[in-house]
Amino acid sequence: MIVDQIKKRENKLINNKNSRIDIPVGKWVKCENCKEILYKENLRNNLSVCPNCGHYFRMHIGRRLEQIIDEGTYKRFNLNIDTTNPLGLEDYEKKIKSLREKTRLEEAVSCGIGKINGEDVVICIMDSGFLMGSMGAVVGEKITYSIEKAIEFKMPIVIFCCSGGARMQEGIISLMQMAKTTAALTKLDKAGLLYISVLTDPTYGGVTASFASLGDIILAEPGAMIGFAGQRVIKQTIGEELPEGFQTAEFLLEHGFIDKIVERKDMKETLSRLLKLNRWLLSRKNSKRGFYMVEKIEKNVLTAWERVEIARNPKRKTALDYINEIFDEFIELHGDRCYGDDKAMVCGLGRIENQNYTIIAEQKGRNTRENIERNFGMPNPESYRKAIRMMKQAEKFNRPVITFIDTKGAYPGVEAEQRGQGEAIAKSMFEMAKLTVPVIAIVIGEGSSGGALAIGVANKVIMLENAIYSILSPEGYSSILWKDSSRFKEAADRMKLTANDLYDMGIIETIIKEPDIKDSKKTSQSVDFEMIASEIKKEIQTTVQEFKSKTKDEIVEERYQKFRKISGFKEV
Numbered sequence: 001m002i003v004d005q006i007k008k009r010e011n012k013l014i015n016n017k018n019s020r021i022d023i024p025v026g027k028w029v030k031c032e033n034c035k036e037i038l039y040k041e042n043l044r045n046n047l048s049v050c051p052n053c054g055h056y057f058r059m060h061i062g063r064r065l066e067q068i069i070d071e072g073t074y075k076r077f078n079l080n081i082d083t084t085n086p087l088g089l090e091d092y093e094k095k096i097k098s099l100r101e102k103t104r105l106e107e108a109v110s111c112g113i114g115k116i117n118g119e120d121v122v123i124c125i126m127d128s129g130f131l132m133g134s135m136g137a138v139v140g141e142k143i144t145y146s147i148e149k150a151i152e153f154k155m156p157i158v159i160f161c162c163s164g165g166a167r168m169q170e171g172i173i174s175l176m177q178m179a180k181t182t183a184a185l186t187k188l189d190k191a192g193l194l195y196i197s198v199l200t201d202p203t204y205g206g207v208t209a210s211f212a213s214l215g216d217i218i219l220a221e222p223g224a225m226i227g228f229a230g231q232r233v234i235k236q237t238i239g240e241e242l243p244e245g246f247q248t249a250e251f252l253l254e255h256g257f258i259d260k261i262v263e264r265k266d267m268k269e270t271l272s273r274l275l276k277l278n279r280w281l282l283s284r285k286n287s288k289r290g291f292y293m294v295e296k297i298e299k300n301v302l303t304a305w306e307r308v309e310i311a312r313n314p315k316r317k318t319a320l321d322y323i324n325e326i327f328d329e330f331i332e333l334h335g336d337r338c339y340g341d342d343k344a345m346v347c348g349l350g351r352i353e354n355q356n357y358t359i360i361a362e363q364k365g366r367n368t369r370e371n372i373e374r375n376f377g378m379p380n381p382e383s384y385r386k387a388i389r390m391m392k393q394a395e396k397f398n399r400p401v402i403t404f405i406d407t408k409g410a411y412p413g414v415e416a417e418q419r420g421q422g423e424a425i426a427k428s429m430f431e432m433a434k435l436t437v438p439v440i441a442i443v444i445g446e447g448s449s450g451g452a453l454a455i456g457v458a459n460k461v462i463m464l465e466n467a468i469y470s471i472l473s474p475e476g477y478s479s480i481l482w483k484d485s486s487r488f489k490e491a492a493d494r495m496k497l498t499a500n501d502l503y504d505m506g507i508i509e510t511i512i513k514e515p516d517i518k519d520s521k522k523t524s525q526s527v528d529f530e531m532i533a534s535e536i537k538k539e540i541q542t543t544v545q546e547f548k549s550k551t552k553d554e555i556v557e558e559r560y561q562k563f564r565k566i567s568g569f570k571e572v
Helices: 040-045 061-068 092-103 137-153 168-190 231-238 249-254 264-276 304-312 319-326 368-373 381-396 414-418 421-433 449-453 474-482 485-495 499-504 529-547 552-564
Strands: 014-016 021-023 028-030 037-039 081-083 109-116 119-126 157-163 195-203 217-220 329-333 345-352 355-362 401-407 439-448 460-464 468-470 510-512 569-571
Touching: 028 040, 037 040, 061 109, 061 119, 061 157, 061 264, 081 092, 081 137, 109 137, 109 264, 119 137, 119 264, 137 157, 137 168, 137 569, 168 195, 168 421, 168 449, 168 468, 168 474, 168 485, 168 552, 195 264, 217 249, 217 264, 231 414, 304 439, 304 468, 304 485, 319 345, 319 355, 319 401, 319 439, 319 529, 345 381, 345 529, 355 381, 355 529, 381 401, 381 421, 401 449, 414 421, 421 449, 421 552, 439 449, 439 529, 460 499, 460 529, 474 485, 499 510, 510 529
Parallel strands: 119 157, 157 195, 195 217, 355 401, 401 439, 439 460, 439 468, 460 510
Antiparallel strands: 014 021, 028 037, 081 569, 109 119, 329 345, 345 355
16 A cells, blocks of 8 residues: 555445446446446456446546555655635535545645656646645645655656646635746756646646646546636537537647647556656756735725726726836737737837836727727637747847736637647746746736736736736636625625735735725726826836846746745644
8 A cells, every 4th residue: 555545435325327226335336438337346456447438437546646656655745734714714624624534635636756667756646536626725835845846856746637627715825826836847847857747537727727738748548628618618608519529638639738648557657668768967046035015005995896896897998008108119019920819918019218128918908899809808828829929038138027917817718728728828827937037917907817817927916906816707706616606796705806805915016006986887997097007107117126136046036936925724
């Protein structure tokens, strides 16, 4: 048995509706694909693959470790951390306790070091049986810690990904784990160490759009379901049936997003061969810390939901309004050099006095025609790849990067998935995290999900008083968490999505005050717009001036520490 002594989960009773025979505990199981009744021990000996149809059963962490890691070599990292229940949900802690008893797991991931056919490796294995493998603060911290240990030990890292996405119960703290793990991988990349990502069923949401898509080599199990947005969300959004095989591992291989599909029986040998072909040395890097802190504004009478309404107001100023007001000169550049030019993202070069900037901005339309043209400000993969191209150009010519965040989220559609929506978001954060020039992000309206965070991995985050920044919409949050979309106002309060909330959590550094507004439906933000733009301009100039005394390594490390310190766990 493995060092963890993690025990296998068992269903208490499985009912075969076709035969109307109750299947006794621990003896038999029904294949959900071919409906055959299988002897559990035979299934176990076949690595949890149906011998009749080849269907892959989801694997418990303990069983996966037994399959992959040499016997007696696994040593689990004992971090002794636990979630703080950041949203204060009544039943969250009780649910976690119940899952621990049921699954015999501490969390949705187990991390440690071991050997694969004699090759030393840091390994992380996720399990969908623990709250669908969702990525909360503890999962994010364990993954990040493991990446850091891989750097310290000069070892490659293998992560078996299996997740439904972000953990709704932890709100934006969960969302920040995407940036946190991605930033850690930039350090691994800089150290020249190998990262192998193994995608298993299911891998979705924030995990797909972060570390799962960033492997030097990406493997997948046959038939694994992999994507950014879930199929139900896509169907509801576009009102169309999805093509056969959509979001399967085979689909991703066809569209160029994974390197190889590997059968479970061949996975250990494949991993060991890849590890043997990738041995290297590590050079140590300096480590310094830095963090911006300024006083927050006073709270007023507006509720969280009222601020949501203000942020969504169609008359609210857009990114281009701010760009044209703030910068003395702006030239828009187009195209991702791969597929197309998505108008939901505006990119170009700007100037304030004698300082040049690279500008990346999510752009909503000012009317119906513009919204259709700009996809209602919901970026496609081409947007993020255009942004990446501009980031690299900024680094080449030593220009600070300024981003404007204003989106209800990345576009969830079939073609977006086919062109790699999750990978594009992940790669954008990855490249952003390691930029050697200062990055300033400004949340001007609606900042939602990974579609916003993709251009938000910044040294400093500025937020307008009536903007919002969250894991997803309040309507979506209440629908997922409580299965009741009518509780959206309660969700807005619970999600901690306002500027003051985010300041308190250390996610943003500066709040720009907006005019006092009693009626959230009557703001066009035209009043005092020039004043607001002027304050943003001052913040940009002041911040860039402060960074002129810092080295490139200090700029990168400061950005890393900003996200590294975002916490939703406690030591126990």
